[in-house]
Amino acid sequence: MSERIILLFHKMHGLGNDYVVIDESTEELIPEDKKSEIAAELCTRGFSVGADGVIFVSPSVEADIRFRIFNSDGSEAQMCGNGIRCFGKYVYENDVVKQKKMTVETLGGTKELTLYVENGTVKSIRVDMGTATFKTSEVPMDSEEEEFIDQELMVDGEPMNLTAISVGNPHAIIFNDNLKEVALDHLGPLIENHEAFPERTNVHFVGVVSPQEVEMLTWERGAGFTMACGTGATSTVIAGYKLGLLQKDVLVHLPGGDLQITVYEKDGNLGAFMEGDAVSVFEGIMELDL
DSSP, X not given: OOOEEEEEEEEEEETTEEEEEEEOSSSOOSOGGGHHXXXXXXXXXXXXXXXXXXXXXXXXXXXXXXXXXXXXXXXXXXXXXXXXXXXXXXXXXXXXXXXXXXXXXXXXXXEEEEEEEETTEEEEEEEEEEEOBOBTTTTTOOOSSSBOSSEEEEETTEEEEEEXXXXXXXXXXXXXXXXXXXXXXXXXXXXXXXXTOXXXXXXXEEEEEETTEEEEEEEETTTEEESOOHHHHHHHHHHHHHTTSSXXXXXXXXXXXXXXXXEEEXXXXXXXXXXXXXXXXXXXXXXXEO
């Protein structure tokens, strides 16, 4: 017999990448074995709230707070750049963690957030996204190459140059001179589910405007086309910097808006800061059958 609960939720977005936020910082509302199913249900547009993902605010024993995110297909992701900015805004403005600098536990490692606040409202969030890895064993990617950087992968019978990188979750970066001609709905799922990526991958087509500016289209693992992707923007700039195409400070234009990415070097590895805003759309109450 199912149990019916009354669920309080918040709807938020980062550059049009939208999320349902559920606060479990003091009490678990959705049982662990139901989170995936409920997340997929809540994300279904036209039949529920509708979103690209569901974010859970959870207590942490190793950081100030814990971030969990489930994609619209119910799969749990390691990290989400736009989602974690929404998370930071939510926990600050709702007094869960009333700190302008906070540490956040994620499946992709602990992240450090800096919040820029005016009159009690979070205007923008800077996230230390940590260092990236190009090692195929860590992305992960099935390849005989130790790193897969601007190399050919056969996609639908055609060679395609891409770079595999992880910033806590996997990304395939394809630099393209003409984004208008990219068949994202066709190529996105083919690359996401390519046999070379055992855990699937996020897919990004990138046009270089200048060494300090790029345009980007995203096919997100487990969600499909999204208006923006923070980890994708981070991965894109790090990959572009490594390839000599981009400088360290890059403005990334996405369909939903802009992100500023700043690359740094640490212990021989490349990392990046991501900065952008987050928006609270509305809060609501719904009845939910568990």
